[in-house]
Amino acid sequence: MAFLSLLLVAAGETSSLGLPLWALEWIGQGLLGAWLFALGACVGSFLNVVVYRLPQGMDLAHPGSHCPNCGHAIRARDNLPLLGWLLLGGRCRDCRARISPRYYYVELCCALLFVLVAIFEGIIATDGLRLGVRLSYPSISPFQPFPFWTAYAAHVVLLVTLLAAALIQGDGFAVPVKLFFPATLLGLAGPLVWPEIRPLPAWPGLSLVTWQAGIVDGAAGLAAGLAIGAVVGSLEKLVAPARRWPDFAPVATWCAVGSILGWQPTLVLAPLVLLLVAGARTFGWLAGVKRQVPLAAVALPLAAWVLTGQATPLRAALHWLADYPVLGCAVLFGILALASGWAAVLTSRRDDPGPHAADNRPIDPQPLASPAVSQSELSTIDPPTT
Numbered sequence: 001m002a003f004l005s006l007l008l009v010a011a012g013e014t015s016s017l018g019l020p021l022w023a024l025e026w027i028g029q030g031l032l033g034a035w036l037f038a039l040g041a042c043v044g045s046f047l048n049v050v051v052y053r054l055p056q057g058m059d060l061a062h063p064g065s066h067c068p069n070c071g072h073a074i075r076a077r078d079n080l081p082l083l084g085w086l087l088l089g090g091r092c093r094d095c096r097a098r099i100s101p102r103y104y105y106v107e108l109c110c111a112l113l114f115v116l117v118a119i120f121e122g123i124i125a126t127d128g129l130r131l132g133v134r135l136s137y138p139s140i141s142p143f144q145p146f147p148f149w150t151a152y153a154a155h156v157v158l159l160v161t162l163l164a165a166a167l168i169q170g171d172g173f174a175v176p177v178k179l180f181f182p183a184t185l186l187g188l189a190g191p192l193v194w195p196e197i198r199p200l201p202a203w204p205g206l207s208l209v210t211w212q213a214g215i216v217d218g219a220a221g222l223a224a225g226l227a228i229g230a231v232v233g234s235l236e237k238l239v240a241p242a243r244r245w246p247d248f249a250p251v252a253t254w255c256a257v258g259s260i261l262g263w264q265p266t267l268v269l270a271p272l273v274l275l276l277v278a279g280a281r282t283f284g285w286l287a288g289v290k291r292q293v294p295l296a297a298v299a300l301p302l303a304a305w306v307l308t309g310q311a312t313p314l315r316a317a318l319h320w321l322a323d324y325p326v327l328g329c330a331v332l333f334g335i336l337a338l339a340s341g342w343a344a345v346l347t348s349r350r351d352d353p354g355p356h357a358a359d360n361r362p363i364d365p366q367p368l369a370s371p372a373v374s375q376s377e378l379s380t381i382d383p384p385t386t
């Protein structure tokens with residue numbers, strides 16, 4: 001709303017100045033980009049809270065942000081995303097304890113993500129994965145604001161969720177399954193408003209009313225995610241039965257990805273992700289690196305690649321899957337099983353103290369200013385987890 005009013009004011013002022021239409025368009029896009037950047041930074045600030053508190057079972061809203069070193073509450077002006085950390089020079093205002101720069105980089109990453117997804121999906125969209133089917137629906141376009149922003153919201157929520165999962169896993173914690181609920185629900189319910197949030201329809205030949213197609217596509221994606229997650233999760237369990245905790249994170253991860261990407265891109269991406277994870281873990285094992293590559297950290301860029309319509313090299317695989325669905329599924333699940341089995345073997349070889357080892361957290365040995373979020377911020381953003 002603030003953005004719209006700003007845009008109207010700007011448009012009114014500039015048209016009275018006699019600016020040409022292209023200049024107005026540039027100004028509008030610039031303002032929109034700035035607004036998305038700010039929104040992304042706020043979401044990033046909230047994500048810092050989620051990443052820090054959720055795996056430890058802490059309340060996301062209470063207590064308010066405070067410095068764990070001196071206990072002082074963080075002032076509202078120091079709590080501004082991006083600016084707060086910069087203005088403080090990365091130190092607590094009261095006790096000068098160091099605040100990890102990771103908080104700043106997560107906010108910056110989310111801000112850039114919000115802008116880049118809008119640029120790629122709105123301006124550079126190539127219709128990359130569309131196989132020329134479902135012609136009755138128009139492509140996602142910024143000229144149809146409602147469908148565009150529905151799809152955009154689902155896509156950034158998935159990417160932000162994967163970022164949070166990667167950070168939590170990287171910190172050595174088990175990813176709480178509820179982290180994936182918002183993205184999965186959005187993938188399932190979003191298409192009731194606008195079905196074309198996914199790059200491909202579940203079955204091209206099927207003629208369904210739009211909202212029915214949305215439900216079928218979502219259910220098929222979810223089923224693919226469940227199957228992939230079951231393969232990855234059960235192989236981990238099989239290879240490392242000593243693990244005490246039941247790890248549902250792979251299932252939840254792939255359900256969220258499946259419900260938003262649809263079943264075909266998910267089924268093509270999953271073996272690719274697991275091959276990369278297995279490769280990275282092999283490299284880490286040979287190099288003697290203790291840290292593991294989080295699954296979500298590999299899935300994140302690949303999901304972004306598909307969602308922003310740039311994954312044209314996947315076209316051949318998708319065509320092949322459409323032509324030979326049974327053989328395609330068998331081959332892809334075979335590769336998935338081999339890759340995830342190998343990744344699980346390497347994981348079990350590590351002296352992995354498990355996800356509940358709090359001292360595993362790699363961030364500063366110095367106490368951090370607790371990642372902060374203000375009440376006003378909580379109410380203005382669309383939090384990836386609720």
Ligand SMILES: [Zn+2]
Nearest residue numbers: 067070092095
């Ligand atoms: Zn302090």
